[in-house]
Amino acid sequence: MLRHFNSWISPGLGIDLGTANTLIAVLGSGIVVNEPSVVALARDSRRILGRGTAVGKLARQMLGRTPDTISAVRPLSEGVITDFKLCEAMLKYFVRKATGGKHLLRPKTVIAVPGRISPVEKRAVFHSAERSGAGKVYLIEEARAAAIGAGMPISEPIASMICDLGGGTTEAAVLSLGDIVVSKSSRVAGEHFDHAIVEYLRRQYSLKIGLQTAERVKMELGSAWRLPQEDALEVRGLDLVSGVPRKAIVTSEEIREVLVRILEEIAACLRETIEQCPPELISDLAQTGVVLTGGGALLRGVDQYLSEFLGIPVRIDDDPTTTAARGTAICLEHLNQWKHVLMSDSGNL
Numbered sequence: 041m042l043r044h045f046n047s048w049i050s051p052g053l054g055i056d057l058g059t060a061n062t063l064i065a066v067l068g069s070g071i072v073v074n075e076p077s078v079v080a081l082a083r084d085s086r087r088i089l090g091r092g093t094a095v096g097k098l099a100r101q102m103l104g105r106t107p108d109t110i111s112a113v114r115p116l117s118e119g120v121i122t123d124f125k126l127c128e129a130m131l132k133y134f135v136r137k138a139t140g141g142k143h144l145l146r147p148k149t150v151i152a153v154p155g156r157i158s159p160v161e162k163r164a165v166f167h168s169a170e171r172s173g174a175g176k177v178y179l180i181e182e183a184r185a186a187a188i189g190a191g192m193p194i195s196e197p198i199a200s201m202i203c204d205l206g207g208g209t210t211e212a213a214v215l216s217l218g219d220i221v222v223s224k225s226s227r228v229a230g231e232h233f234d235h236a237i238v239e240y241l242r243r244q245y246s247l248k249i250g251l252q253t254a255e256r257v258k259m260e261l262g263s264a265w266r267l268p269q270e271d272a273l274e275v276r277g278l279d280l281v282s283g284v285p286r287k288a289i290v291t292s293e294e295i296r297e298v299l300v301r302i303l304e305e306i307a308a309c310l311r312e313t314i315e316q317c318p319p320e321l322i323s324d325l326a327q328t329g330v331v332l333t334g335g336g337a338l339l340r341g342v343d344q345y346l347s348e349f350l351g352i353p354v355r356i357d358d359d360p361t362t363t364a365a366r367g368t369a370i371c372l373e374h375l376n377q378w379k380h381v382l383m384s385d386s387g388n389l
């Protein structure tokens with residue numbers, strides 16, 4: 041009863057502020073916001089359309105399809121804020137949506153951020169969150185949040201390895217006894233696959249397609265490992281020679297070849313992470329393996345590919361796109377247990 045009352049006065053928020061998607065979990069209610077990190081602007085004025093409501097799903101539909109008077113933009117790139125004002129406006133909209141704006145106190149907030157962000161970038165996240173309506177703000181490394189969300193035994197004297205394959209960053213970390221022993225962050229992630237597909241269609245078929253179409257091809261046809269049944273998809277674009285719309289039939293085999301070239305870089309990042317571990321932890325990893333989270337974990341066969349490349353077991357977390365957000369909510373719920381690993385603006389920066 042008291043808990044319910046407290047959460048009504050001041051709801052705790054766990055936020056996964058991602059390049060591609062922003063998720064917000066409200067303590068006691070689970071994930072209540074899961075929307076693309078996109079805002080739609082009137083071009084030249086930087087005014088968000090629809091009186092500040094053209095944010096998230098609505099704005100995403102406009103990406104790549106906007107007339108000259110409108111632009112749809114992402115306030116984050118490669119996991120970090122590139123446009124502070126827009127990020128703040130987007131967060132404000134999502135926080136209001138999550139809380140309904142009906143609480144008495146500003147919510148305590150835990151935000152997952154990439155492991156490699158600089159002190160200046162951390163400050164920017166604190167400021168954006170506070171000005172968006174958050175109360176006391178704590179930051180947590182995305183990989184740690186994902187490991188907590190996946191329920192890994194990170195406080196025990198055994199190696200737990202996590203890899204979050206996001207839109208703008210790949211975060212890999214090995215944790216033991218509550219600490220991050222080794223971590224690596226790479227800018228090669230989901231969006232690179234999309235760019236590679238755009239480039240492939242241009243080169244191979246003289247067909248110009250947008251990033252949205254490329255992402256759809258990746259999701260519907262993409263794979264990292266042989267499929268039980270290979271597939272093909274009709275892709276529409278603009279013929280670069282004649283300048284008229286045209287379609288091409290692409291197969292899952294050729295798209296896999298394109299994606300695997302990028303995946304090799306991600307796998308190399310994971311291998312470097314493992315190589316930097318103390319030998320005892322490496323021998324743990326041979327048994328415990330890696331847990332994959334983030335949207336990239338949904339690429340078909342990515343677990344088989346990485347397991348073959350690394351020679352250790354690889355498992356995909358259940359509902360991998362929400363793992364880090366669930367981790368932030370767990371930290372909030374057990375704040376005393378996790379406070380020492382969180383970063384706050386009053387220290388630990």
Ligand SMILES: Nc1ncnc2c1ncn2[C@@H]1O[C@H](COP(=O)(O)OP(=O)(O)OP(=O)(O)O)[C@@H](O)[C@H]1O
Binds near residue numbers: 056058118209259336
């Ligand atoms: N079925 C799928 N197959 C392949 N990729 C997918 C699939 N579903 C989603 N993705 C990709 O996952 C990425 C988004 O993942 P996620 O939401 O975890 O990223 P993010 O947290 O916003 O990014 P970051 O952690 O880099 O800031 C996008 O690149 C998207 O295309």
